[in-house]
Amino acid sequence: MRLLGLHILDVSLILAYFITMIWIGKRLRERVHSTEEYFIGGRRMGKFFQFLLNFGASTDSSQAAAVSREVYRQGIAGMWIQYLVLFLTPFYWFTAMLLRRARVITLGDFFTERFESKFLGGAFAVFTIFMVLLGSAVSYLVSAKTFMALTAKPASEYSTAEKWRVDSYNEYRELRNLYSEGRLSEAQRPRYQELRSLESQGRLAALVSYVKPAQFYFVYGGIVCIYVMLGGFMAAAMTDVVQGVLMILFSCILIPFGLLKIGGFSGLHAAVPEHMFWLFGTEA
Template sequence: MLFLDIAIIIVYFLIVIGIGVIGSRKAKTIEDYALAGRNLGFFMYFGCLSAVILGGASTIGTTKLGYEFGVSGMWLVFMLGLGIMGLGLFFLKKISSFKVLTISEFLGKRFGDESRLLSALVASVYALMVAVTQVIGIGTVMNVLLGWNLTTSMLLGGGIVLFYTILGGMWSVTMTDIVQFIIMTIGVFFVMLPLSLSKAGGWGALNQQLPDSYFSFTGIGGSQVFQYFLLFCLGMIVAQDIWQRIFTARTNKTARLGTILAGIYSLLYGLAVSIIGMCAFIVLPNLGDSQNAFASMAIETVPTGVLGLVLAGVIAALMSTASGTLLASSTLISNDVIKRYFVKNASEKQSMIVSRLTTTAIGAVTIVFAVWIQDVLVALDVAYAILSGAVFVPILLGFFWKKATSKAAFYSMISSILVIIGGLAIEGLHSTNPIMYGILTSFIVMIGVSLVTENHPSEVTGAMEERSRIS
């Protein structure tokens, strides 16, 4: 890379740091810090939600899959898009009716304190692991761009994300996400995709030079597509970072329309990035590590000056998801664990201090894990496997089945977590079976225990039933 491109990326880093400082002035209450005051209009909401969905796995991971399998590599992001659309169509109205900060706070109101604590720990681990994937992605891109050591790159990128997230919370994340959404949209759709196709010789050249399997929507394998459904489609429905963004919308209409359009945007993004990976297979057939396909293709095809913008867009996508999931994890721990059990009756100022300290600690753990794991897709698989298996069934039945009991929710989460972790340990991190076993176990335990235990509806459950009768 030439100095101009590196300068553009450095300027971008300085801009997001500056936005973090501005955001710190707006985050005066815990609701400002965690939910941007529940006051985002349509464009801000749509851009922020799209930015948090599409991060390291969506960009770097899908390019890698496109390089290895062709157009079917899009299924990873397709399932994210389908999951977010399903959330908007079927769950959003019920979610928005509760004035809560976290997914586990809802489960606590529905099923009691034990379920709240357990779900908070599970969901925070999921959010932390997704943040880990983004820091790995940032390090990978900077490693290819600047030739720096991968660990050094992750420390720098992760440190910048942590800095502006600590300062302003959701206000900083929101303002940086809008910048990042614009940059990544221009970089991927209007620069990287057309230039990659041109460099590869056009769509005709792809047809001639790539194997037929690269144009099959099932080339990656039916079992892998099903695994992505279990991991990402179901995971989107019960992800704290997504719920937290929904709570930032000014109105339910804004939340619903923005969520559906963000899902459609995700589908288009997944297709575009998988095609870039296919082009990279032709242009760079001997690439040593396919995880570097996007950054290497950008260096190969994009002219000086524009290259800095494109790669800033990739880093933007990574940073937006990293900051959103980092904040989600820290909100879960601070709101549902620390302030509930250790710092009770905290004032607004004390709550802000707790939130910032928790964000700092979670961010440090995230960077350490990123340096340790160093594989985007492995970290993401583990995160979504535990979340989908443990939390999806209690959330689903908590919304739609009146007879679900507190004991059933708690035991279903415990049993599914044990089954999933045991299955991953025995069959390997890439196996689909542990997720299916975990979800099936969760259903069986949830229904079975609910049928043999007495249900004591909470005030919230009664309110849910009343709203159901009214609607």
């Protein structure tokens, strides 16, 4: 049995996860008795929570897609698109200790106190809000695209318009490959330009999903809002704990299963060119 293209077991796991998260948020609400409890969790988080909170703050759903894309294109050197952040990690440790000892909540508060400038603190707050909105938008977009790929319609259920979008996209890919290889004929060039224009306008699609982007955004965003409103900062921290553990666990599980699928490291080296294993883009 399938629902929106997903096996009923997959749907059950997704629903169970969201229900569990909302239940945790509801339970944490019982501990919230003041604004201090809501915004900073009563300053009761220990090292374990602080570690996973920083881990969650420095990662998001878009990074997995970006790293996967670059590794597919460039090989293992593509990981540097995310490894660059590795050198910033120690600053998370220092700033966390600094804020705790300074008895302030945010860096904006720290700037206000340290430089005696409410303008500087306010400017930092505005900048942070903008970056959060931008980061959230990218994360929501990546999450929506991932979910839509998981809930793709079979070709037999396409409408006439949907079939045209997918067929035109496949044609565009073929012409694009010919163009990149320098084998695109003059007769094919006008069609390639036409399809390229349509693709840039978002009118072509590699697949058609049961779920529309707007539907996903409202449901996904609504669940997040309800959860955070219920439990405040502790709820957000608990989310980072659960998701951090799951990310580490699933990452560790994925590697042996992937290697098993392709025949171990020998199968991997046989299937992938040698230069794809160069961490720094060269043999050195």
